[in-house]
Amino acid sequence: MRTPRHAVDKLVDRFEARGVYVPGEDHTTISPWRDFGWLIATWLVTVAVFILFFALAA
Helix, strand or coil, X not given: CCCHHHHHHHXXXXXXXXXXXXXXXXXXXXXXXXXXXXXXXXXXXXXXXXXXXXXXXX
């Protein structure tokens, strides 16, 4: 059975598959999609819940 947590984990895994920034290991620019995958996924889920809450309240 698929749960909302499974969907979030899949989204985060997609971001992390691109690689994780390790300071000093490479000299490339910081990519927000690569380095802040968990934060972006959490923000997207929060916005979705916020919209859903107000849609149900209306």
